Amino acid sequence: MEGNSTIWIEKYRPRSLEDMVGQRQIVERLSSYVRSGSLPHLLFTGPAGVGKTTAAVALAKEFFGETWQMNFRELNASDERGIDVVRNQIKQFARTSPLGGATFKILFLDEADALTSDAQAALRRTMENYAQSCRFILSCNYSSKIIDPIQSRCAIYRFNRLGEGAVGEQVHRVAEAEGLSITDDAVEAIAYIAEGDMRKALNALQGAAILSDRIDAGMIYETTSTARPEEIAELLDLSVRGDFAGAQGALRTLLRDRGIAPGELIGQCFRALTKAEMDTALKVAYIDHIGEADFRISEGADAEIQMEAMIALFVLSAQKAA
């Protein structure tokens, strides 16, 4: 079956701006460039998997039609971060004339924030010198890492994490196209796991579809090694009630039996806490304990010991607050 051999994020990458889900304001503004036939340099910022590359490719297709591949080039700045990439590849592409009757070319530079500041300074000059023949679309996670003179030459587009509705819509589309049946709970589970990242969402769907063409929430949590939100809520609830043995048992089940990575589990506890309705002082203490454990694990401390220590501190803080 084709679906098993192709990566769905590529197979179902929207081919036009109109086919993208979410990001409506951005899609509308980008479409108006196509209608007017003119394009400034653009800076796309935002988290992974929300449509920055997709929008750049779709924009090029809509501007150039059949000749889009001749007039569009994608480079990833994290492959080569120094000034040479600007001097060689970028300048080389920018200076040559557009083809097939196009009035300019588009260079899409992914992970532009990986460029060194020297490389960014050279890029700024290239953007100025070849603005007639080439428009730049720079993409990055944080615009603060892009030097001001580049930012001021670009129209800035901030891509947000996709909402649960948008993720669900695309998951339904792909499931239908692949002939899968999927429960509402499974769609919800995918949206929970994805945290607004469509790449994560479609990979979770494809991972579960290897097991069966009838997908439920359990399969999604299982194949992505993620705890269910109810399990996290129970862990927190046991510790708030001061039941250390119970919380410790729940934690060990998740870590040892279910094989959930400590980093993932800490992230899930953090997300659950930020939304939880509980005493503010206790919530503050819990978030502080999470930050401490997260930091220590990142420094190389034993993850399981740190997680248990975190639970112990949860219980102590709850007892103090009682």
Ligand SMILES: Nc1ncnc2c1ncn2[C@@H]1O[C@H](COP(=O)(O)OP(=O)(O)OP(=O)(O)O)[C@@H](O)[C@H]1O
């Ligand atoms: N808004 C969207 N609508 C539909 N599908 C999307 C959308 N955003 C992302 N996708 C899907 O997720 C995949 C990854 O998205 P994309 O490459 O555009 O991410 P990105 O924002 O450029 O992330 P990165 O910063 O990691 O490069 C796409 O191939 C597409 O299948």
